[in-house]
Amino acid sequence: MIRVVHYINQFFANVGGEEMAHIPAEVREGMLGPGLALQQAFKDEAEIVATIVCGDSYFNENMDEAKKTIIEMVKKYEPDLFIAGPAFNAGRYGVACGAIAKAVKDELNIPVLTGMFEENPGAEMFKNDIYIVATKNSAAGMRDAVKKMAPLALKLAKGEKIGASIEEGYLPNGKRVNFFEKEIGAKRAVDMLLAKLNNKEFQTEFPMPDFDRVAPNPAIKDITKAKIALVTSGGIVPKGNPDHIESSSASKYGKYDIDGVMDLTEETYQTAHGGYDPVYANLDPDRVLPVDILREFEKEGKIGSLHRYYYATVGNGTAVKNAKAFAEKFSKELVADGVDAVILTST
Template identity: 50%
Template sequence: MKIVYYVNQFFGQIGGEEKAGTPPQYVDKAVGPAGGFQTLIKDEAQVVGTIICGDNYFNEHKEVALKEILAMVKDSGADLFVAGPAFNAGRYGMACAQVSAAVQKELEIPALTGMYEENPGLEEARSEAYVIKTGDSAGTMRKALPLMAALGLKLLKKVAPGLPSEDGYFAQGRRVTVFSDKRGSVRAVEMLLKRLAEEPFVTELPMPVFDNVPPAQAIADLSKATIALVTSGGIVPLGNPDRIQSASAQKWGKYDISGKKALKGDFYTIHGGYDPVYANAYADRVAPLDVLYELKEEGIIGDVYPYFYTTTGTGTSVASSVAFGKEIGKELKEAGVSGVLLTST
């Protein structure tokens, strides 16, 4: 049986961020993690090829990239498709997720990937493909691969996967009716007794998440509005005075930009997730103060809020992002800001 593997430019051993724009290529051997995967599954199946694609290429040319990659998978005659693991790398995660989902859905070839629970790719893939739970960095590769190999073998042999907790994957969201060895009323009484004894218990129906924020009212008169500029692109004053982390940020920064016409020259990026050259040359390419200032001068907007807020989005936990948003939002609300322009990289 045949396996085709997908990795990015880094794990495909082509290069780092500078090669992130590389289009997909097919190599007819196991490269990088594919080699480890091959070792784990022994001779039960063979990794016949590795597809290597730059993260930026994929994310910026998604339709073309998907088409090319799907064609490669199809031509290979694979019985199983494996991508990643992407750990907490957002762009790599999105690529692994979308390719896996498409392979499963369009080619109907079982697809498997792996990533960290906060990777934004997770939601793109989990309902279609199987996504193994991994740690947040490549340091956990040795834990991730055996789980992926074990589930991969099940998928190859058409053995129904066990519960997510048994096989180490993220629940796909399928709620399957099964028989319990106890009737419902007994389970209810037992759960009640646990609650009364303040012992741990597991609900059988976690409340569904209705996580939509109602859209805020539009600004009635832009010419009187104060607009704040916020970015998760890691743009900070030269020297990074507050030592904001380049990845997995634990804090945000706030900098006085009153009277400034642009960020260019005084600001640069400390973001660890993208090629910094262009932002360092011209920080307004990430946080466009220059145009906002122009629009203010022209009277299209009333004012630019005198403080600029910034943090790094890459690898930053959802919990942290939520906390940052709450703290920043509170300040902006209290300052009477009319609207926010937030850029992400």
């Protein structure tokens, strides 16, 4: 019987939501949460012998220590396979799953597997190091994720040959795997062309690498003369969230006038973000959007001025396409308003 250790976060372990995201790693015997579905899919071929539960914030804020502790926990169970997640589009969870799976593979030399949505930052970070099954962007895709993860996990544990990403359902990892297509190349090319001409979806067989890097702009010569704007993905909005920015998967951003505002308070501002414990940001929103100190710097002449407007959205499972479009739009305004530099804060 293949022995499996499973890693999940506080949320999927039913320990709690964001208010419990700070808990360190702990071990539970047997399966828990999404492990039940995995176990069912494994039938009698594998057994989840232990589940490690760790808070997402704890893991990300104490990564080295968390990895060390968890590896020791995993080692004790002498597993043949390690599975993390699936994390869907939860950013910190995805990074945790990728990081711990890679660490287990490197340190304990056993096969590992995780699953997440392709836009999860953990995917870009770890897809070339470990197998990451492509999942939907929310836990509603659990059934689909398990259906792909369980067979691939068993194959990995048995040391069987792993097919191409398109066959097995993992995110492309830059390695070429040969296989025979059902149709000949000429037919596939013509089908693709017809689909393209008819504005239908088609899948390229030779995707171009995506090196979307922007070169740094020159430094500010004299910061004491510069007009500085604040931007945040931490969801700080005027109290009541007048633009109704969504707590996750934001479809919009807000532009807010802070003319004359010297300090953000519990009475006047709040966070709209649903992806972290909001208690601290609601009590003092300057902890995320530091208006108070920048006003001080403005008065002392350390900066030229603080721009009259700040821009805010919620960076919580927000589509990269949306975030890009928001910033494209408001950056034009920033340029037109003569802003010299931006401080962007994220939670």
